[in-house]
Amino acid sequence: MIRIAIQSKGRLNEESVELLRDAGVTIDEQKRKFLGRAANYPLEVLYLRDDDIPEVVADGSADIGIVGLNEVAETRADVNIVRRLGFGRCRISLAVPKTADYTSLQWFQGKTIATSYPNVLQRFFDDKGIKASIRVIKGSVEIAPAAGISDAIFDIVSSGGTLISNGLIEVERVFESEAVLIGGKNLSAEKQAILDSLLFRIDAVSDSRGKKYILMNLPSDKIDEAIRILPALRSPTVMPLAAEGWCSLHSVVKDCELWDKVEKLKALGAEGILVLQLDKVIE
Ligand code: PRT
Numbered sequence: 001m002i003r004i005a006i007q008s009k010g011r012l013n014e015e016s017v018e019l020l021r022d023a024g025v026t027i028d029e030q031k032r033k034f035l036g037r038a039a040n041y042p043l044e045v046l047y048l049r050d051d052d053i054p055e056v057v058a059d060g061s062a063d064i065g066i067v068g069l070n071e072v073a074e075t076r077a078d079v080n081i082v083r084r085l086g087f088g089r090c091r092i093s094l095a096v097p098k099t100a101d102y103t104s105l106q107w108f109q110g111k112t113i114a115t116s117y118p119n120v121l122q123r124f125f126d127d128k129g130i131k132a133s134i135r136v137i138k139g140s141v142e143i144a145p146a147a148g149i150s151d152a153i154f155d156i157v158s159s160g161g162t163l164i165s166n167g168l169i170e171v172e173r174v175f176e177s178e179a180v181l182i183g184g185k186n187l188s189a190e191k192q193a194i195l196d197s198l199l200f201r202i203d204a205v206s207d208s209r210g211k212k213y214i215l216m217n218l219p220s221d222k223i224d225e226a227i228r229i230l231p232a233l234r235s236p237t238v239m240p241l242a243a244e245g246w247c248s249l250h251s252v253v254k255d256c257e258l259w260d261k262v263e264k265l266k267a268l269g270a271e272g273i274l275v276l277q278l279d280k281v282i283e
């Protein structure tokens with residue numbers, strides 16, 4: 001049995017549950033309590049506030065956890081970063097009122113900065129030789145300058161909309177974050193074996209994200225050119241069709257390259273192009 005800590009509610013909850021579900025681990029969300037048990041996998045789920053997850057994994061109350069890298073950096077918990085998970089992307093940035101005469105980091109000398117991330121900020125300022133006063137505020141940090149509580153803020157930014165609507169501008173991106181899978185440093189052999197099997201599944205899910213399965217009919221004499229356009233996992237699958245001089249070509253493409261490749265393949269004479277959702281990629 002392995003125990004995973006995930007956020008009970010908030011921005012990372014849904015995608016954490018979805019990742020486990022895509023990895024074939026079913027948790028009954030209806031019957032959800034503080035501690036849940038997967039129906040078909042040796043895994044318990046502990047639902048916590050995100051701030052508590054790194055420490056709980058570090059002290060062994062949970063074996064693994066899903067949390068923002070920002071929380072791991074802030075708590076300085078002694079855990080392994082096992083995987084970057086690619087969701088919950090954001091950054092912690094310094095932002096100043098848009099009316100400020102900001103030219104460089106030196107502007108922060110002697111200023112007061114409101115934040116929920118004092119440790120990350122202190123390390124950054126120490127590194128840059130800046131002496132400033134850090135004021136810890138939990139929540140609604142973005143209103144601190146207008147409320148006269150601070151000169152600037154150090155807070156999480158994703159779209160930047162919150163900063164704009166509070167008359168602030170982002171001047172320094174200090175820390176890039178995303179959701180990560182963390183693990184305790186002293187897992188037993190049994191727990192490590194369960195984690196390895198879970199990682200195998202998570203990697204298959206992650207590898208399929210942002211990709212599509214593509215298949216098409218193509219004149220056989222164009223296959224070599226098509227393969228150059230479509231490098232696949234190993235190489236594309238080519239199958240002869242009943243119609244003389246034609247074959248069927250199957251491959252995997254990244255979403256960001258899909259339309260570009262489809263246009264090139266059409267120009268080569270590809271017909272009946274199908275693009276399908278990809279569920280898992282097991283290499
Ligand atoms: O109750 P609990 O303590 O568990 O939740 P929480 O309120 O502390 O955290 P939550 O659910 O807001 O965020 C959880 C994690 O999601 C964070 O630790 C980050 O790793 C990640 N994340 C990703 C974000 C954002 N994007 C984000 N945009 N966390 C917070 N925000 C805030 C940001 O502070 C800003 O005030 O959302 C606001 C809007 O951002 P813009 O730039 O899109 O306007």
Ligand code: ZN
Nearest residue numbers: 049050051052
């Ligand atoms: Zn929190």
